[in-house]
Amino acid sequence: xxxxxxAMTQEALAEPLLKVKNLRKLYAPGKGxxxxxxELWPGEVLGIVGESGSGKTTLLQCLSGMxxxxxxxxxxxxxxxxxxxxxxxxxxxxRLLLRxxxxxxxxxxxxxxxxxxxAGANIGERLMAIGxxxxxxxxxxxxxxxxxxxxxxxxxxxxxxxxxxxxxxRLQIARNLVTQPRLVFMDEPTGGLDVSVQARLLDMxxxxxxxxxxxxVLVTHDLAVARLLSHRLMVMRGGKVVxxxxxxxxxxxxxxxxxxxxVSSVLTP
Amino acid sequence: xxxxxxxxxxxxxxxxxxQGGVSYPVLTKVSFNVNAGECVVLDGRSGSGKxxxxxxxYANYKPQSGQLHVRHQGELTDLVTATPRQILTIRRxxxxxxxxxxxxxxxxxxxxxxxxxxxxLGVDRETCxxxxxxxxxxxxxxxTLWHLAPSTFSxxxxxxxxxxxxxxxxxxxxxxxxxTASLDADNCAVVVSLIQQARERGAAIxxxxxxxxxxxxxxxxxxxxxxxxxEDAA
Numbered sequence: 001x002x003x004x005x006x007a008m009t010q011e012a013l014a015e016p017l018l019k020v021k022n023l024r025k026l027y028a029p030g031k032g033x034x035x036x037x038x039e040l041w042p043g044e045v046l047g048i049v050g051e052s053g054s055g056k057t058t059l060l061q062c063l064s065g066m067x068x069x070x071x072x073x074x075x076x077x078x079x080x081x082x083x084x085x086x087x088x089x090x091x092x093x094x095r096l097l098l099r100x101x102x103x104x105x106x107x108x109x110x111x112x113x114x115x116x117x118x119a120g121a122n123i124g125e126r127l128m129a130i131g132x133x134x135x136x137x138x139x140x141x142x143x144x145x146x147x148x149x150x151x152x153x154x155x156x157x158x159x160x161x162x163x164x165x166x167x168x169x170r171l172q173i174a175r176n177l178v179t180q181p182r183l184v185f186m187d188e189p190t191g192g193l194d195v196s197v198q199a200r201l202l203d204m205x206x207x208x209x210x211x212x213x214x215x216x217v218l219v220t221h222d223l224a225v226a227r228l229l230s231h232r233l234m235v236m237r238g239g240k241v242v243x244x245x246x247x248x249x250x251x252x253x254x255x256x257x258x259x260x261x262x263v264s265s266v267l268t269p
Numbered sequence: 270x271x272x273x274x275x276x277x278x279x280x281x282x283x284x285x286x287x288q289g290g291v292s293y294p295v296l297t298k299v300s301f302n303v304n305a306g307e308c309v310v311l312d313g314r315s316g317s318g319k320x321x322x323x324x325x326x327y328a329n330y331k332p333q334s335g336q337l338h339v340r341h342q343g344e345l346t347d348l349v350t351a352t353p354r355q356i357l358t359i360r361r362x363x364x365x366x367x368x369x370x371x372x373x374x375x376x377x378x379x380x381x382x383x384x385x386x387x388x389x390l391g392v393d394r395e396t397c398x399x400x401x402x403x404x405x406x407x408x409x410x411x412x413t414l415w416h417l418a419p420s421t422f423s424x425x426x427x428x429x430x431x432x433x434x435x436x437x438x439x440x441x442x443x444x445x446x447x448x449t450a451s452l453d454a455d456n457c458a459v460v461v462s463l464i465q466q467a468r469e470r471g472a473a474i475x476x477x478x479x480x481x482x483x484x485x486x487x488x489x490x491x492x493x494x495x496x497x498x499x500e501d502a503a
Contacts, residue, residue: 044354199376202374202375203377210389231357248329249329249330252329253330257287260285261286
């Protein structure tokens with residue numbers, strides 16, 4: 001329970017982790033991100049929903065330092081309370097941030113994993129990048145994370161390509177969480193998985209977020225996933241945020257015509 | 270007497286943008302207070318806005334205007350203007366909401382489902398487990414089911430799991446939307462005693478009860494609701 005208590009202290013910190021101001025990255029009018037503002041607080045999961053082409057993924061790429069925006073500002077509060085302007089810091093500072101304090105979970109595990117090296121090496125890579133060299137430590141950390149992700153530790157020397165889709169996705173998550181990041185970006189983390197595999201992953205993500213007090217920006221088109229995992233929702237359309245607020249309020253009492261359309265279009269099995 | 274809920278001139282209207290922009294009011298200038306240790310029952314026909322009011326009190330629905338103050342950590346806070354972050358904290362510590370429907374999460378056991386709200390307050394697992402087990406026992410959920418996910422349970426069992434979850438934290442404010450609907454007499458009596466205990470410890474309770482006998486038994490006061498739209502139509 002120390003974890004939940006920790007999460008609560010974190011929450012009490014009166015400062016957002018991420019402050020996004022007037023972010024813009026347009027490929028064409030209405031294509032991309034067209035002036036987005038929001039704040040993300042420690043321990044908070046923010047879901048971004050909207051149809052394909054609404055700018056969700058572009059926004060995620062801009063936020064996570066992968067795509068330079070045309071204009072706007074992203075301010076991140078570092079571990080020491082230092083304010084970092086993501087596109088003003090040096091390339092090496094940004095890389096360090098991406099390798100330690102941040103995590104990125106891609107929709108397709110092969111975009112986030114090194115397919116040519118073993119599962120253990122995938123998990124160990126971020127640790128080695130920040131200076132861990134002891135083989136025994138790397139190996140035991142790798143095993144611990146495999147167990148945490150419900151992957152048989154006997155598979156530690158196997159290549160990820162021999163894993164099922166669900167296992168690859170769990171391995172990708174382990175690879176990110178090994179450095180205890182504070183902020184994780186997820187792009188459709190359950191997309192393309194069978195529902196049974198999806199349920200297992202969702203349950204795992206849900207627990208990790210609570211236990212580690214993670215802040216997450218979650219892009220998804222699945223409203224059930226958004227309801228389960230996120231505290232807050234932003235509904236995007238044509239690069240703009242048309243509505244944002246408490247997740248269950250937006251799903252149960254959407255105000256904007258587009259949010260209403262989105263919610264009423266879902267089939268319930 | 271401590272005012273726990275203060276509703277002032279609350280207006281709630283639904284606008285269906287994708288159905289020809291039809292717009293109808295459900296709550297018009299609703300005002301009332303609820304004190305600590307009081308059980309208030311919402312009265313009105315089906316469609317009169319009882320559930321809408323209760324959901325607004327939980328900030329699940331968004332009213333267009335008016336104020337909706339709840340006493341949280343000693344202070345009256347307006348839910349209409351509170352930020353999502355504030356609302357989540359208020360829900361965790363102050364507002365309990367029990368409906369007849371359990372939102373089932375795959376793979377999460379019954380015991381965990383019931384413990385969760387208490388765990389979210391930072392209470393240690395052992396204490397959470399004890400309190401959750403006590404409630405499940407009281408509500409006649411067989412122990413063999415506690416470690417199973419409730420997705421395969423009957424409607425009545427799921428409903429009782431949801432009630433246990435709603436009562437696991439001693440919330441200062443309880444919102445009850447037909448918690449006893451379709452329960453048998455024995456289980457119904459258990460729920461009534463849980464509600465009475467909550468009132469005795471000083472909780473402010475707002476409830477919707479379909480059963481007239483239950484309403485008479487529990488209501489300290491009634492708030493009649495009439496939806497203007499429905500009245501016009503009639």
